[in-house]
Amino acid sequence: MDLLSDVIAVMRTGEPRSARVVWNAPWGQWFAPVPGAAGFQVILHGTCWLIRADAEPLPLSVGDVVFLPHGQGHALADSPTTPIDAEACDPNDPAFVERYVNLPEAGTGPRTVTLCGAYQLDPARAHPLLSSLPEVVHLPARLGRDLRVAVELLGAELERPRLGTDALIPALLDTLLLYILRTWFEEQPTNTVTGWAAALRDPSITAALHAIHSNPARPWTVATLAAQAGLSRSPFARRFADKVGRPPLTYLTWWRMTIAARLLRDTGEPLSAIAGKIGYTSEFAFASAFKRQYGSAPGKHRRT
Template identity: 45%
Template sequence: MDVVSDAISTVRTGRPSSNRVRVSGGWATRLDPYEGAGFHVVLEGACLLFPEGGEPVRLGTGDAVLLPHGTGHLLADVRADAASLERAVPFEDWRPDGPAHHPASEAGAVELLCGKYRLDRSRAHPLMRELPTVAHLPNRVGRHPELRSAIDLLGGELGGLRPGAGIAVPSLLDLLFVYMIRSWMAEDGTGVWSAALGDPVTATALRALHADPAAPWTNESLAAEVGVSRPTLARRFTALVGRPPMAYLTWWRLTAAAALLRDTPDPLAAIARRVGYGTPYAFSHAFNREFGTTPGRYREHGAAPA
């Protein structure tokens, strides 16, 4: 596993949902805040997105937008005024024209892919936390071809009842989520984690820790793996990640363990071994110190205090 994959896998829960809708005329719909991430892709036409507390974003054909923190927002026709926004219909009650492919485009028609991911953000990786409220990915020729391909494939699957769609659609939604985050990191050169993953020393160290968190890592062995001195590793890693390598490793081991407690029936001894603790007692002591509760109570109640 790599950092981005692990950051996604520890927060993702359940199955994502999506639909393909087409609407024309004056319209506006409201999506309330939710525990997850939302996305919209404009397949045809243009519309406006109004995030709570933020500036409106115009979305054109081929544009994708990710709302990674479940921010409430409105979607509306480009001609929408304040009065029509006040009358926005809740998304769950919205009745657009339908998902069918139309043989001819109506003037002003908009076709959208809309979806949600269920996320448990109680122990989110800082890479996920630093994503913006609205990650707008404009459609530009030659940019992010993988994202464009995923959009085309997903749109095709949602456009009709095809054999195997029950497996294909969730898999494509997972792929779309990865590609949207990857594309945003490529677009945004100012993020902490974009810098960390772009630094050869820090990135190599992170890959090693995530590839085998159960290994008996020390500062010396990790520096040798990366091919730099221990002081160099400590200085660059701490500056970019915000904590020393072994402190990050401890945090990541316990965060990964929390996800295993949530998602699997594995016994504590097996989870302890998977994340690098020799005994359930040592694991429980570290987990309680980090999260303020025991692994058993965490599994029973779903989450520890944030």
């Protein structure tokens, strides 16, 4: 599995929550912060403004995507001067879809249609690839043909539900998330890119990361990872730590424990099997490493 797909598969939990909402001007809606989730807004028809307490209002038009990887609170409105409804829209509310999919028409002005919602993420398995993203990722409609196609497909299924729509929408939302991240990383200016965005553009570091994610159980060393990267040991170790934020073997151990936490939560596999899958021949050694990262033994972590 490639790096981005692997990261999303481990972090994602549950299904994304979303609703297609029709707004008639004048309107303004506050969207509550969603801790442990990544919020999104897609403009399917018309225009509106993104309003945040710490930034200037941002105009949005049809096809624009706004991704909030850290679940920051924000508002949408037909105009920066329109009063904002103080009652927050919360995608974690069990009645979220029922409440917002059929809003009463507040006005008779221009119509805007949005797709709003959130992806549930496990904060215990937060990957630095997502943690390094800014509070708001704005992707204008002109960026990324694949992203535009995903938005158009979602809009069509939501506007005209047909056979299979209930199965297609979650799949399309997952596709949208991957296109959002791929587009953002690919669109970063080469001369200013840093951190994980820089790591994903470095063929040597990408090769080492791919090796770790493809076979986390292999007894990797700095030397064998450097060989995958096509570099000598010391330059590789420096470059990896600089761009990834952790030394190679520290990242390897962290990723192994992240995989283990997912397996403990999502499967009933015995500890010995999980240990083997991430490269530990001793259940005791695995348990010790796991406790160092999570503060509790694997069995207790599974029970809680």
